[in-house]
Amino acid sequence: MNEFINALFDPQIPFFRYAFFSGIAASVAFGIVGTYVVTRRITYIAGAISHCVLGGIGAALYLKATMKWEWLDPIYGAVAAALAAALIIGFVSLKAKQREDTVIGALWSVGMALGIIFIAKTPGYVDAMSYLFGNILLVSRHDLAMVLILDVLVLTLAIFFYNKFQAVCFDEKFARLRGINVEFYYLLLLCLTALTVVLLVTVVGIVMVIALLTLPAAVAGQFSSRLWKMMLLSIVLSMFFTSAGIAVSYESNLPSGPTIILIAGVSYLFSVCYKKIACSKKWRNSNHGS
Amino acid sequence: MNDKTVVSVKNMSFSYGSGNTVLENVSFDLVGNETVCMVGPNGGGKTTLLNIILGLLKPDCGTVSVFGEKPEKSRIKIGYMPQQSQFDADFPVNAFDVVIMGRVSRIPFGRYSKKDKEAALNAMDEMGVSALASRYFSALSGGQRQRILIARALTCEPQLLLLDEPTANIDPGVQEDFYMKIEDLSKRMTILLVSHDLGVVSRKISSVICVNRTVNIHPVSRLNGSIIQEMYGHDLDLVRHDHICSEKGHIHE
Numbered sequence: 001m002n003e004f005i006n007a008l009f010d011p012q013i014p015f016f017r018y019a020f021f022s023g024i025a026a027s028v029a030f031g032i033v034g035t036y037v038v039t040r041r042i043t044y045i046a047g048a049i050s051h052c053v054l055g056g057i058g059a060a061l062y063l064k065a066t067m068k069w070e071w072l073d074p075i076y077g078a079v080a081a082a083l084a085a086a087l088i089i090g091f092v093s094l095k096a097k098q099r100e101d102t103v104i105g106a107l108w109s110v111g112m113a114l115g116i117i118f119i120a121k122t123p124g125y126v127d128a129m130s131y132l133f134g135n136i137l138l139v140s141r142h143d144l145a146m147v148l149i150l151d152v153l154v155l156t157l158a159i160f161f162y163n164k165f166q167a168v169c170f171d172e173k174f175a176r177l178r179g180i181n182v183e184f185y186y187l188l189l190l191c192l193t194a195l196t197v198v199l200l201v202t203v204v205g206i207v208m209v210i211a212l213l214t215l216p217a218a219v220a221g222q223f224s225s226r227l228w229k230m231m232l233l234s235i236v237l238s239m240f241f242t243s244a245g246i247a248v249s250y251e252s253n254l255p256s257g258p259t260i261i262l263i264a265g266v267s268y269l270f271s272v273c274y275k276k277i278a279c280s281k282k283w284r285n286s287n288h289g290s
Numbered sequence: 291m292n293d294k295t296v297v298s299v300k301n302m303s304f305s306y307g308s309g310n311t312v313l314e315n316v317s318f319d320l321v322g323n324e325t326v327c328m329v330g331p332n333g334g335g336k337t338t339l340l341n342i343i344l345g346l347l348k349p350d351c352g353t354v355s356v357f358g359e360k361p362e363k364s365r366i367k368i369g370y371m372p373q374q375s376q377f378d379a380d381f382p383v384n385a386f387d388v389v390i391m392g393r394v395s396r397i398p399f400g401r402y403s404k405k406d407k408e409a410a411l412n413a414m415d416e417m418g419v420s421a422l423a424s425r426y427f428s429a430l431s432g433g434q435r436q437r438i439l440i441a442r443a444l445t446c447e448p449q450l451l452l453l454d455e456p457t458a459n460i461d462p463g464v465q466e467d468f469y470m471k472i473e474d475l476s477k478r479m480t481i482l483l484v485s486h487d488l489g490v491v492s493r494k495i496s497s498v499i500c501v502n503r504t505v506n507i508h509p510v511s512r513l514n515g516s517i518i519q520e521m522y523g524h525d526l527d528l529v530r531h532d533h534i535c536s537e538k539g540h541i542h543e
Contacts, residue, residue: 039381163402167394170381177344177370178395178446224382225426 004247019136019256022147023242026199029154031235033196034217035227036158036189040169043214045190048104049085050197050209052111056081057131058118065122074131075146078201082194085111090187134205134257136246143202150195157192165189166227203242204257215264216241219271241267294322295358296450296480297343299505302352304338312338316352316505325472325481330501336484339501340454343482344368357449366395369448369479371439373455379428385438386423389414392445406445413444417471432459436468444475451481 007016037046060077063069085107093100119126130138139147158165167175168185176182200209220233245260297320305311312335320326330336341347342354345361356364369392392413393406402410414420417437422430430438436456443451457465472481483495500506 039378041378160400163394163397163400166383166387167391170383170388170391171372171377173346173372173376174370174391174442175394176346177365177368178392179366180395221380221382225384226387227382230382 004250007250014141015137015139016250018139018141018144020243020246022139022144023136023203023246024239025144025151026147026203027238027242028235029151029196029199030213030238031216031220031233032158032231033154033192034213034238035220035231035234036165036169037193038214038217038221039227039230040189042190042193043210044101044104045086045089046193046197046213047210048089048108048111049082049190049194050201050206051108052081052085053078053197053201054081054115054128054131054206055111055113055118056084056115058115058122061126062118062122065124073142075143075198075202078198079150079195081111082198083191086190086194087187090190094183094186130205131201132206133255134201134203134208136203136242136256139202147199147202150199154192154195154199157188161185161188162228204260208257208261211261211264212238212241215261215268219268222271222275237264237267296320296322296356297482298353298355298358299343300353302342302349302354304335304342304347304349312503313342313349313501313505314503318499318505318507320480320482322480323476324496325476325483326497326499327483327485327495328499328501329485334502336501337454339505340452340484344370344452366446367449369443369446369451371436371443371451371453371456374432374435374439374459377428381428383427384423385419385425385427385430385434386410386414388427388438389423389441389445392442409445409447410441413441414438416444417441433461433464433468436460437471440471449479451475451479453481453483455485456483457485 007013008020010016037043056077056079057074058077059081060072060074063077064072064074089100089104089107092098092103096103115131116128119128164175164180164185167178168180168182168189172182175185196213197209200212204212216234216237217230219237220230224230224233241264242260245263246256248254248263249256249259297318299319300317302313302316303311304313316339328336328339338347342349343356343361345356345363345365354361357367358364390402390406390410393402393409396406397403411420411423414423417440419434419437419441422434422438427435427438436459440451440453440456443453456468460468472483475481497507497509500508
C-alpha cells in the first residue's frame with residue numbers, strides 16, 4: 001500500500017496521478033448516470049453505445065493518420081459515435097415499430113465491426129486492446145481535462161433535471177399526463193449515458209463498461225430507499241472500486257480495467273448474499289412466536 | 291353538451307390495427323361532480339376508453355372532448371391513479387417522493403418549491419397517510435400504496451379524478467374506508483372509477499358506464515340482473531348495497 005501512495009506523489013510518474021484522479025472524478029458521473037441506467041433498466045442500451053464507441057475511435061484514428069488531422073483525438077470520435085448511437089437507439093425505441101432489442105444488438109456489433117475495419121486500415125500500429133480492455137495508465141493530462149469537462153456537464157444536467165428524471169423513470173405514463181415531454185427526457189438520459197460511457201471507456205475499456213456503470217448502482221440499490229441516496233452511495237462505491245482497482249493492479253502488476261471490474265463484481269456478490277441473509281433473519285424474527 | 295359536461299364522447303370508434311375493433315360507435319356524456327364507475331369484462335375496452343379520454347390514444351372516428359377541449363389539452367386538469375401492478379418494486383423512492391411527483395409539471399427545472407411540498411403534505415394528510423411519508427414505497431401494503439397514489443393525483447389539483455382499478459390488491463376491510471374517502475372527495479370533483487369488479491358499484495356512485503365493445507350508461511338505481519347479464523353475457527350474482535341513488539336520465543337505448 002505504501003508503495004502505491006508513494007507512486008501517487010512521485011513527480012517522476014505523473015501518468016499515475018492522472019489515472020488515479022480521472023478515476024475519482026469520473027466516478028461522480030458513473031454513480032449518477034449508473035443509477036438512472038439501472039432504475040430505468042437500459043443497461044443493454046449502454047452496452048450497445050459502448051461498443052459503438054470503437055467505431056468512433058477507429059474513424060478518428062484513421063482520419064487522423066490519413067488526412068493528417070492532428071487535432072483529431074480519438075476521444076472526439078468516441079463522443080460523436082456514442083451520441084449518434086444513443087440518438088439512433090432512442091428514436092428507434094420511441095418511433096419505429098422495430099423490435100428494440102434487435103436494433104440494439106445490431107448497432108452493438110456493427111459499431112464494433114466498423115471500428116475494427118478502420119483500425120485495420122489505419123497506417124502504423126494501433127493497439128486496439130487498450131481501447132477494448134482499457135488502460136487507465138494511458139490517460140494523459142489532456143484526457144484528464146476532457147474527463148473533467150464531461151463530468152461537470154453530466155453532473156449539471158443530472159442534478160438540474162433530477163426531479164423530472166425521477167418522475168419519468170418511476171412512472172412514465174403519469175409524467176406524460178402531467179404534461180412532461182417524456183421523449184425529450186428519454187433522449188437526454190440516453191445522451192448523458194453516452195457521455196458517461198465515453199468516460200468509462202477511458203477507465204475500464206469498451207468491453208467492461210456495463211459492469212462499472214451498473215455494479216456500483218446495483219450494490220447501492222440494495223441499501224437505498226431514495227434515488228439520491230442510491231446516487232451518493234454509487235458514487236462512493238465507484239470511487240472505491242476504481243481506486244482500489246488501480247492500487248491492487250499497481251501492487252500486483254495486473255491490468256487495471258479487469259482488476260477494477262473483479263473488485264466491483266465480488267462486492268456485488270457479497271452485497272446480494274448479505275441482503276439475502278439479512279432479509280431471511282428479519283423474516284424469521286418477525287415470525288418468531290406467531 | 292352544457293357547461294358542466296366533463297367528458298363528451300360522440301360516435302367514437304377505435305381499433306388496434308386493422309379490423310380489430312375494440313370500441314364501436316360510442317357516445318356518452320359525463321356530467322360534473324358525479325361519481326361514475328366504469329365496469330365491463332376484461333378485454334371489453336375499459337383501459338382503451340380510459341387512454342382515449344386521457345389523450346394517449348386517438349380514436350379512428352368520432353369526437354372526444356374533455357372540459358370542452360381536446361383530451362391532450364385538458365389532461366393537466368385530470369388527476370390520474372394508475373394500476374399498482376405497473377410499478378417496479380426495486381425503484382428507490384419513498385412515499386413522499388411519489389406524492390410530490392404530482393407537482394412535477396410546475397417546476398421548469400430544479401427543485402420543488404415550499405408550496406409544492408405543502409401541497410404534497412396536505413394531500414397525504416387528507417388521505418390519512420402522513421405518517422408514511424418517509425417509508426419505502428415498495429414496502430407499503432396495497433391499501434397504503436393506493437392512498438399514496440390517490441394523494442399524488444390530488445396534488446395535481448384535479449377537476450376530474452380517474453382511478454384505474456383502485457380496489458385491486460385491497461383487503462375488503464380497507465375497501466369500506468376507501469369508499470368513504472371517495473365520498474368525501476366527490477364533493478369537490480368529478481370522479482371516474484374503473485373496475486372489473488362489480489362490487490365497486492356501491493353506494494354514492496351515481497351511474498355505471500358499461501363498456502363491452504359498446505358503451506351504455508345506467509343510473510345505479512336501474513341496475514338489475516338483466517342489464518348485468520347483457521353486459522357480461524352470462525349470469526352473475528349481483529349484490530346490491532343499500533344506497534341512495536340519483537335519478538338521472540337513463541341514456542341506454
